[in-house]
Amino acid sequence: MVMDYLWLLATAGGAFALGAAVVYAIMRQKPLPPADKEAQKQKVEELYDRSPEGKLR
Secondary structure (H helix, E strand, O other): OOOHHHHHHHHHHHHHHHHHHHHHHHOOOOOOOHHHHHHHHHHHHHHOOOOOOEEEE
């Protein structure tokens, strides 16, 4: 009987701890400053404008 509760606590506690860690990590993320966001957007567009051989389309 006690072992059943121990396994329940371990399983539910592990899932709760993992979920709490994910939520904590998401909350600590900082948004990119506008200048960095624009630079990232330009670099992505530049990369997608290239063909697989590395040549501009």
